Amino acid sequence: MGLFDLRRNCWRIERADKAAVIIDACDYYRVIRQAMLDARHQVLIIGWDFDPRIKLDRTDEANKDETLGRFLLGLAKAKPHVAIKILKWDFGALKTLFRGSAIWWIIRLALTRSITFKLDGAHPKGCSHHQKIVVIDDCFAVCGGIDMTGDRWDRPAHADHDPDRLRPNGRPYGPWHDATSAVTGPLARALGELARERWKRATGETLQPVTEAPEIWPEGLEAHLIGAEFAIARTRADYRGHGEIRESEALFLDMIAAAQRFIYAESQYFASPRIAAAIRARMMEDDPPEFVLVNPIHADGWLEQVAMDATRVRLGQIIGRSDTHNRFRIFTPKTDGGEDIYVHAKVMVVDDRILRVGSSNMNNRSLGLDSECDVAMEAAGDDEMKVIAGLRTRLMAEHLGVEESAVREQFAATGSLLATIDALGHSGRTLQLLEFEKPSEGQKFIADTELLDPKNPDQMFEGFTRRSLFQGLRARFPRRRRQALSSA
Structure with missing residues (x-):
C-alpha cells in the first residue's frame, strides 16, 4: 500500500x-x-x-x-x-x-x-x-x-x-x-x-x-x-467557512513512520512537538532509522530565535534522552571560512524512496496556521530511487564541501548517513553538529507555552497556563515522565 x-x-x-x-x-x-x-x-x-x-x-x-x-x-x-x-x-x-x-x-x-x-x-x-x-x-x-x-x-x-x-x-x-x-x-x-x-x-x-x-x-x-x-499536501487554518487542512502535518508523520533506514531533512525550524514525538517513538525502537536534520544555527530574526531556537533545544533534549542508539542528529552548515549558512530549504528524503519539497517547516505555524503547499513523490522503481538518491547526494555534497562521488562512495561503503558525514566532515565548509545552548528561563517559558508558535488560531488567544509544549507529547509519555520533562 x-x-x-x-x-x-x-x-x-x-x-x-x-x-x-x-x-x-x-x-x-x-x-x-x-x-x-x-x-x-x-x-x-x-x-x-x-x-x-x-x-x-x-x-x-x-x-x-x-x-x-x-x-x-x-x-x-x-x-x-x-x-x-x-x-x-x-x-x-x-x-x-x-x-x-x-x-x-x-x-x-x-x-x-x-x-x-x-x-x-x-x-x-x-x-x-x-x-x-x-x-x-x-x-x-x-x-x-x-x-x-x-x-x-x-x-x-x-x-x-x-x-x-x-x-x-x-x-x-x-x-x-x-x-x-x-x-x-x-x-x-x-x-x-x-x-x-x-x-x-x-x-x-x-x-x-x-x-x-x-x-x-x-x-x-x-x-x-x-x-x-x-502528491500535493497543504496546510490551511479554519477561516470564514473554509475548514482547517493539516495534510502537511499528516504527511510528515507518515513519512517518519515509513522510514526503514534513514531520513534526511532540511528545514528552517524544528519546533513541532508532534513531529518530535514521532521521531522519539522511532528512536525507541530496537533498530531505529537514522534521522539527519539540517537546520540553520539560529532562526532568522531575534523574535524567531527566542521562539524557535529554545523550542528546538527542548525537543532535542527530549528525543536525546530516548535515543540510546545515537541515530538522531541535527547539523548546521558552514562556509569555507566558518560562517553560518542559513538553511531556508524545506526538503525531506526517506530511504531514497520518498522525496518531499515545499514551503512547510517543522513548526506549529506551518502545520496548522499558515497556508502551505508541498509536493511529494514515492519512487515507483529503481530508476526513480536513483534520482532521489542523487538529489540527496548532491545536497550532502554541497553542505560537506566535497564532490558528489565522495558522498556516493562513502555511503555505499557504510550504508549510513551519519558515518558518511563523520568521515567527510572537516574544518571549513562542512556540516557541523549543532550544539545546544541552554535556554534562559524566559526562553524556556516562551518555548514551553508555545507563545510565538501556536498550533492553531484559537491558541493565540488562550491564557498561557492552558498551553504547554508538552501537550503535543502527552500521548507519547506517561504522566510521571511528563512532569520530569516539564521541569528539565
Whole structure:
C-alpha cells in the first residue's frame, strides 16, 4: 500500500510529465525568468514576499540593471496579452514601506494594464500566507521554499564573500541555502487550480484556467524525473467557512513512520512537538532509522530565535534522552571560512524512496496556521530511487564541501548517513553538529507555552497556563515522565 492517502495526508495525486528539484535561488531565478519569457497567456505568482528591486539573472551575460520590476514591466510591454497576477501576504507588505523604492515599484507595476498586484489577507489574525507557487499558462509550475524577494539569492558554493550576494541597497547579506521544484503536465495544472483558488479567496476574482498552451520547459533545466506521480499536501487554518487542512502535518508523520533506514531533512525550524514525538517513538525502537536534520544555527530574526531556537533545544533534549542508539542528529552548515549558512530549504528524503519539497517547516505555524503547499513523490522503481538518491547526494555534497562521488562512495561503503558525514566532515565548509545552548528561563517559558508558535488560531488567544509544549507529547509519555520533562 502506498504512502499517500487522499484527503488525509494529501489533496491530489497527479503526474508530472517533467519534474526537477532546483537547489538554491541562483538557478531558480534564472529558470523562472526564462519560463516567464515563454508565457503566452498568464503568469500567476503566489508568494509570502515579493520585492521588485531584486535581480533575477546575475550571470556575467545578464543585464546588470534589470531588476524583477524592470523585467516584469518589459514583459508586459512585449507581451501585453499575457496577464501577470501577483499575490503577496498582506501583513508582510508592511515591510515594503521600509524598503526604499520598493513601494514605488509596486505602484508602478499595479498601474500597468496587464499586471495585477494584490495582497492576501484571507487568513485568521496572526496567521500568514506562506505558499511559494508560480504557475505559467497552467503547463509549468514551481512549488517550494523560495520567494522572489531579497536575501534569497545565492550560489551553491555559498562563498564567504560572493560579490553578487547584495541587497538592492548594495549591502551584503550572508550565505543562504534554499530549494524548490519545477513541474509540468497534470501536476502543474493542479497547482494552477490551487493558485487560482487562493487568488479567489484573497481577491474575490475568479481566474479561468488556461486550456491550450504549448509545454514550457526552460532551456538548460535538467528534468530529473519523467512521468512521476506526485502528491500535493497543504496546510490551511479554519477561516470564514473554509475548514482547517493539516495534510502537511499528516504527511510528515507518515513519512517518519515509513522510514526503514534513514531520513534526511532540511528545514528552517524544528519546533513541532508532534513531529518530535514521532521521531522519539522511532528512536525507541530496537533498530531505529537514522534521522539527519539540517537546520540553520539560529532562526532568522531575534523574535524567531527566542521562539524557535529554545523550542528546538527542548525537543532535542527530549528525543536525546530516548535515543540510546545515537541515530538522531541535527547539523548546521558552514562556509569555507566558518560562517553560518542559513538553511531556508524545506526538503525531506526517506530511504531514497520518498522525496518531499515545499514551503512547510517543522513548526506549529506551518502545520496548522499558515497556508502551505508541498509536493511529494514515492519512487515507483529503481530508476526513480536513483534520482532521489542523487538529489540527496548532491545536497550532502554541497553542505560537506566535497564532490558528489565522495558522498556516493562513502555511503555505499557504510550504508549510513551519519558515518558518511563523520568521515567527510572537516574544518571549513562542512556540516557541523549543532550544539545546544541552554535556554534562559524566559526562553524556556516562551518555548514551553508555545507563545510565538501556536498550533492553531484559537491558541493565540488562550491564557498561557492552558498551553504547554508538552501537550503535543502527552500521548507519547506517561504522566510521571511528563512532569520530569516539564521541569528539565
